[in-house]
Amino acid sequence: DVKVTQSSRYLVKRTGEKVFLECVQDMDHENMFWYRQDPGLGLRLIYFSYDVKMKEKGDIPEGYSVSREKKERFSLILESASTNQTSMYLCASSDRGPQETQYFGPGTRLLVL
Amino acid sequence: QQQVKQSPQSLIVQKGGISIINCAYENTAFDYFPWYQQFPGKGPALLIAIRPDVSEKKEGRFTISFNKSAKQFSLHIMDSQPGDSATYFCAASYYGQNFVFGPGTRLSVLP
Incomplete structure (x- = not known):
């Protein structure tokens, strides 16, 4: 089983x-x-990576950066957290190729005060 | 082109009834159509998925119907149970890299 x-x-x-x-x-x-x-906004893509050290902006990259130094690890960085970044953050992974799908992690609920 | 539309936004079904959620896509390049189930406070979990060359796929009480010409697909939950109460997302993907999700349907199954 896939584990994220x-x-x-x-x-x-x-x-x-x-x-x-x-x-x-x-x-x-x-x-x-x-x-x-976020409630009512569905899943919004921040960043994705298709290879080590590669990254692509998603729909809402502002205020975020990412790092992928190893294939199995993908980090999301909030350089200077703001209250509007309070949200549920979900990581997912997928293999490359036809008929491949994403597998999600359990999520991190972040509260910025 | 990249949008996946999903309806209804919310659905209330009696225990034992059939829950039906519909999705429509535009981009014919998509090659896989998964459905995810998400419980409150948890990450989405892959429920069932279908390829575009198959018209129907069934796993237990869950069935996907796929209409390639209409660019529509739907999830049917037979004999719905209160434990099925969750948010369901349809999605469309291409080559494992390009994913588009529907906005989600909140299902409530009444006991």
Whole structure:
């Protein structure tokens, strides 16, 4: 079974803090993704990576950066957290190829005060 | 081109009834159509998925019907149970890299 793990289930941070969200997958997947999920707005793609050290902006990259130094690990960084970044953050991974789908982690609920 | 439309937004079904959620896509390049189930406070979990060359796929009480010419697909949950109460997302993907999700349907199954 595919396993995607996220470093924290819940986080509380102060405005202006630098925040790191870590994601690890154990299926040697090529692609990894970060989403945020807010009520009424569905899943919104922040960044994705299709290879080590590669990254692509998603729909809402502003205020975020990412790092993928190893194939299994994809980090989301909030350089200076703001209250409007309070959200549920979901990491996902997928293999490359036809008829491949994403597998999600359990999510990190971030509260920025 | 990249949108996936999903309806209804919310659905209330009696225990034992059939729940039906519909999705429509535009981009014919999509090659896989998964459905995800999400419980509150949890990440979405893959429920069932279908390829575009198959018209129907069934796994237990869950069935996907796929109409390639109409560019529509739907999830049917037979004998719906209160434990099925969750948010369901349809999605369309291409080559495992390009994913588009529907906005979600909140299903409530009444006991």
